[in-house]
């Protein structure tokens with residue numbers, strides 16, 4: 001895995017030259033929406049998942065072929081998401097196959113199906129890391145997920161994962177629904193659930209999430225939330241790794257002169273500590289939003305997309321090689337050129353943050369548009385508000 005990772009970076013430098021931020025030879029991480037099927041009905045779901053799988057999902061054999069293809073390309077980490085990935089009957093077989101191909105295998109789950117036996121089977125299959133979504137305390141979570149009892153089952157799932165010795169992360173999508181609950185939730189996750197990591201997902205109004213666009217945080221609310229998270233990361237008494245998928249987290253961290261810079265949300269506390277005291281150039285190498293440079297996603301039917309939140313097909317694994325898609329997609333070329341971004345392209349933080357491309361696309365239908373989620377882009381936030389999308 002380490003060998004493949006180093007080769008991926010070096011080959012990327014060989015092919016693309018040294019860049020700010022760098023593009024690797026193949027995606028370091030692939031997030032695979034393994035099925036469209038889900039037993040919940042969350043309001044913000046980017047996949048519009050429901051009770052049935054999509055009719056054209058990859059078969060087990062095709063799924064294994066895709067894994068071979070990712071390994072040949074040099075990808076390092078594979079994350080199963082969904083829908084609810086545990087609903088697919090071949091999940092353990094496919095996850096085991098990926099682990100045998102030396103992928104770092106992780107799973108994003110709603111947690112409701114994780115019994116002691118399931119947690120054990122995940123471990124035996126070679127899963128190393130599990131992320132369970134929790135969008136607040138019981139009432140908030142169940143209302144948001146539209147299923148009574150979902151919270152209690154997710155909590156049980158997290159406890160079973162902990163007992164099985166799996167690295168566990170709790171993921172919360174921050175919106176006006178739950179913003180005020182987050183500080184208490186962090187404490188609960190650390191002290192009662194003993195999770196290793198807490199990650200705040202940036203809300204992106206895509207798919208079903210479009211219907212609750214008015215619940216998005218203002219730039220100021222997001223900045224205060226990220227500052228609170230970062231103070232947890234710096235606090236030696238807090239055992240939790242506190243991260244966010246908001247690329248502005250790199251900006252928050254860079255403002256603290258003596259703290260480590262959080263170069264990207266695809267990292268952990270140890271890696272972040274290692275960056276402490278290093279020059280800014282290392283952070284600019286990694287560079288905040290990883291879509292189309294370090295990471296991409298795959299739909300249940302094999303469609304490749306730049307990010308799970310960017311619904312643009314750039315190829316299909318049934319028809320093309322991953323390397324061919326990665327090297328030649330005009331969409332990815334657009335995402336990689338930060339100098340041309342509206343708003344973000346003129347920002348001093350563009351190489352460590354770059355803005356969330358999915359939010360730029362969701363709000364302005366422009367992959368090179370501004371991310372209206374930070375105060376530097378306040379005028380674009382006002383524009384969005386004027387369109388009447390926000391309360």
Ligand code: SF4
Pocket residue numbers: 247248251343344345347348349350353354355356371373374375376377
């Ligand atoms: S303007 Fe864009 S690049 Fe700069 S901090 Fe804000 S989101 Fe990041």
Ligand code: SF4
Pocket residue numbers: 245246247288289290291295307308309355356357358359
């Ligand atoms: S577009 Fe970038 S910042 Fe936004 S969710 Fe995707 S990888 Fe993260």
